[in-house]
Amino acid sequence: MYKVKREFKVKVKGEVMVMVVGSVIDLPDEAAKMFLEQGKIEPVDNLAERMAIMGENTHPDEVLPYVTGFNSLVIPFASPARYHYWQGGQSPCDTLKELGRCDLLDKYRHVSGN
Known part of the structure; x- marks a missing residue:
């Protein structure tokens, strides 16, 4: 589980989705790595x-x-x-x-x- 720190857009199954600040998203760790490095998400521990x-x-x-x-x-x-x-x-x-x-x-x- 990850909490969105900065709004960003991502393409999921051909559709552009906006990840809103404060949203909680469930991503595989591998997929979350880039967003973590960019400071766009943080883990919910x-x-x-x-x-x-x-x-x-x-x-x-x-x-x-x-x-x-x-x-x-x-x-x-x-x-x-x-x-x-x-x-x-x-x-x-x-x-x-x-x-x-x-x-x-x-x-x-x-x-x-x-």
Whole structure:
């Protein structure tokens, strides 16, 4: 798993895709090497952060974003598309504002580019 640090474009199966800052992408290590060297992505090594990003610790009925006890924002894949920052939805900072957790904004500013 890698987090996009700088926006870039890549051709996938003949289609140009924009990798948005803050997006989390899953790439084979070999494919990620060039983007790592260019400073466009960084590995997501923290298990708690990875779980929050992937929604691995969400119940199947969870559909709205929430903040865990360890202060990580969880955006379930089953949530409305407007929360999917990795697909052009609102930024994590905007979601934190909705949740009334502005105290965590600094933690996520680098993710959203805000």
